[in-house]
Amino acid sequence: MSNTSGLNHLGLAVADLDQTTRFFVTVLGWQETARDASYPRNSITDGNLRLTLWQVDHSVPPKDFDRRHNIGLHHLALQVDTEADLLRLADEVAAWPGAVVEFMPEFMGSGPRKHMMFAEPGGIRLELVWMGV
Template sequence: MITKGINHLGLTVRDLDQTTAFFTELLGWKLLARDDSYPRTTVSDGSARLTLWQADRTAPKTDFDRKANIGLHHVALEVETEDDLNALAGKIEAWPGVTIEFGPEPLGNGPRKHMMFAEPGGIRLEIIWAAGQ
């Protein structure tokens, strides 16, 4: 194998400041870089690294449709415990601009659980508690 994993995932978002705040303020990720000349930020939780790109504000926006668009379906982030999932779900549900697809529920036959939502910039995210699997 010549590759060794994903260096970063680049995502285009509706509002760079809103999405950056979601990751840094709500999820506690660290802001690694910001470049206002080519509007983007880079955020990380110490394991995953995302580069967030501002969509052209002058162009019409088309929301992502996971069933019709080629490309990103969602980004899945893992939490350590079921309590972490439930606590984070409450914070996510209260965050302005978030659209909840479904709250914490069993994944398949369990015991794993997950939730799906779109953060304010329109990126579909999943939070998973893997139940030690």
């Protein structure tokens, strides 16, 4: 039996706090719930999952994360309710300035599940998943 009971929040270091927040709020429909300008950081939620976004220190050039060579977050997978939601969001992501689409919606394995991969403008790699039901 586990000694923990789920994810409280996931903290992500981002290149531009406002840019990443704007992407999550505008494209994915999340809500900003708290901001601390002294760090700076803020919290956002989709109503089920809470992320804390932390602004990286730009006094030295930040290094981009390399999922094949660094220990840490490979990607964050977010579930959508319908295939129509996935297709609509794929178009919105592809049109968003600075977002980089790795691949548009496609079957996971033999289907019917579908997913897409992309990086939000700040470089965080995200996956949108429709479970096919």
